[in-house]
Amino acid sequence: MSFFQLMGFGEGGWGAFMLxxxxxxxxxxxxxxxxxxxxxxxxxxxxxxGNRFTRTIADIYTTVLRGIxxxxxxxxxxxxxxxxxxxxxxxxxxDGFIGLPGFLAGAMAIGITSGAQHxxxxxxxxxxxxxxxxxxxxxxxxxxxxxxxxIVAPLVLRHALPGLGNVWQIVLKESALVSxxxxxxxxxxxxxxxxxxxxxxxxxFAAAILxxxxxxxxxxxxxxxxxxxxxxxxxx
Amino acid sequence: xxxxxxxxxxxxxxxxxxxxxxxxxLSTFLGAFIALGLAMMRLSGIRPLDWFARGYxxxxxxxxxxxxxxxxxxxxxxFPAVRHSFAWTFLRDPxxxxxxxxxxxxxxxxxxxxxxxxxxxxxxxxxAARACGMxxxxxxxxxxxxxxxxQALPAYGTELILMVKATSLASIITIMEITGLAAKLVSETYxxxxxxxxxxxxxxxxxxxxxxxxMAFEYxxxxxxxxxxxxxxxxxxxxxxxxxx
Numbered sequence: 001m002s003f004f005q006l007m008g009f010g011e012g013g014w015g016a017f018m019l020x021x022x023x024x025x026x027x028x029x030x031x032x033x034x035x036x037x038x039x040x041x042x043x044x045x046x047x048x049x050g051n052r053f054t055r056t057i058a059d060i061y062t063t064v065l066r067g068i069x070x071x072x073x074x075x076x077x078x079x080x081x082x083x084x085x086x087x088x089x090x091x092x093x094x095d096g097f098i099g100l101p102g103f104l105a106g107a108m109a110i111g112i113t114s115g116a117q118h119x120x121x122x123x124x125x126x127x128x129x130x131x132x133x134x135x136x137x138x139x140x141x142x143x144x145x146x147x148x149x150x151i152v153a154p155l156v157l158r159h160a161l162p163g164l165g166n167v168w169q170i171v172l173k174e175s176a177l178v179s180x181x182x183x184x185x186x187x188x189x190x191x192x193x194x195x196x197x198x199x200x201x202x203x204x205f206a207a208a209i210l211x212x213x214x215x216x217x218x219x220x221x222x223x224x225x226x227x228x229x230x231x232x233x234x235x236x
Numbered sequence: 237x238x239x240x241x242x243x244x245x246x247x248x249x250x251x252x253x254x255x256x257x258x259x260x261x262l263s264t265f266l267g268a269f270i271a272l273g274l275a276m277m278r279l280s281g282i283r284p285l286d287w288f289a290r291g292y293x294x295x296x297x298x299x300x301x302x303x304x305x306x307x308x309x310x311x312x313x314x315f316p317a318v319r320h321s322f323a324w325t326f327l328r329d330p331x332x333x334x335x336x337x338x339x340x341x342x343x344x345x346x347x348x349x350x351x352x353x354x355x356x357x358x359x360x361x362x363x364a365a366r367a368c369g370m371x372x373x374x375x376x377x378x379x380x381x382x383x384x385x386x387q388a389l390p391a392y393g394t395e396l397i398l399m400v401k402a403t404s405l406a407s408i409i410t411i412m413e414i415t416g417l418a419a420k421l422v423s424e425t426y427x428x429x430x431x432x433x434x435x436x437x438x439x440x441x442x443x444x445x446x447x448x449x450x451m452a453f454e455y456x457x458x459x460x461x462x463x464x465x466x467x468x469x470x471x472x473x474x475x476x477x478x479x480x481x
Binding site: 064067070071075079176200202205215216 | 294295298299300301302303304306307310311312313314315397400401402403404405407408415418419422426428429432433435436439440443444
């Protein structure tokens with residue numbers, strides 16, 4: 001079969017499956033990115049305004065997670081999570097093996113690794129917030145929570161946007177590694193297709209093109225968002 | 237905590253270290269040449285070359301390394317022409333496929349690092365070299381490249397660390413480096429957390445040592461940023477003089 005027949009939507013075409021895989025990839029990346037943003041926000045907070053103890057914890061977190069391969073973290077969460085759940089089940093009297101769903105393990109693993117990158121992005125963005133703006137908010141009599149919600153968070157997000165774009169691209173590519181846990185995302189779907197049709201090049205080529213489409217669309221969206229959120233900034 | 241088992245896994249995983257380092261260094265070394273070529277294409281000002289380099293960067297930075305690895309290892313074998321050619325001796329071997337994929341991938345990232353380094357060379361330095369009568373390749377070799385390397389070294393160090401981490405993907409195409417050995421040990425013993433923690437600690441140690449080596453290089457290559465030794469001595473003398481009086 002030719003490439004277009006194989007990737008088409010007609011009979012024997014894998015187009016629909018591949019698009020479905022691309023959707024799962026995006027969902028996985030989105031979950032991982034959101035979890036990572038939560039971890040990153042907490043770790044950045046710990047680094048900026050925590051005491052020595054929390055700062056040390058956050059430093060250890062970012063150093064370790066940036067020093068070990070992502071694949072190892074995914075393995076650790078997938079196999080380790082299942083081992084932990086089985087152990088926990090045994091405590092409550094269950095005998096069988098309890099597996100952690102691959103999607104969950106993958107999203108958690110991606111979240112924790114990307115959290116280390118989020119941390120640095122948020123910390124850098126917080127540094128970039130002008131002191132005068134926070135002082136002005138204090139002068140207006142805003143309490144701490146309101147100050148964070150109205151002034152600090154929007155400004156930090158604005159400064160963090162380019163960095164977040166980079167992290168998103170990394171997360172998207174990292175999500176391909178989750179295929180080792182058997183989650184049928186884009187790469188896993190291509191493996192399945194390649195195995196059953198014996199045309200591996202066509203499938204991996206199609207996967208590469210779909211990944212390129214996703215990264216291109218997201219980089220365009222981030223550029224647009226940057227433009228929009230920087231409307232109020234005077235360019236020199 | 238079973239220290240005995242930790243020790244045993246460490247002993248099992250250590251033989252994987254040379255292969256991991258070999259994959260990382262060989263592909264970073266080979267990738268550096270392609271990266272230099274790509275960076276010069278982008279700076280050449282010749283449209284087709286610039287476009288080619290941009291296209292290369294777009295493809296290799298926009299898709300996951302694992303897809304590139306699969307495309308080379310599994311994908312190329314689909315074509316009989318490849319299987320009957322000379323290249324098949326390399327493409328049949330997972331080791332060389334991993335080297336090729338890692339090399340092509342790092343070349344894309346490193347070329348941006350090198351381009352930044354080349355752009356940062358001050359114009360005055362080039363002018364001075366021209367005034368001394370250097371031109372063309374000699375100017376590039378003696379003045380531009382050393383300055384660019386010095387400027388690009390910190391970012392290149394980060395790329396080297398990323399490569400060490402990326403070599404773990406080679407385990408997926410059956411290469412027995414650290415991650416491969418760890419996965420094998422897990423499948424034999426079912427003790428997931430201990431084994432992967434040991435493997436992670438080994439990677440962490442490798443990367444820690446690498447960053448120290450890169451920092452030492454950086455220190456050596458930037459004598460102009462260091463305080464001259466004579467002022468340090470004078471400051472010390474002043475201090476001690478102040479203490480006496």
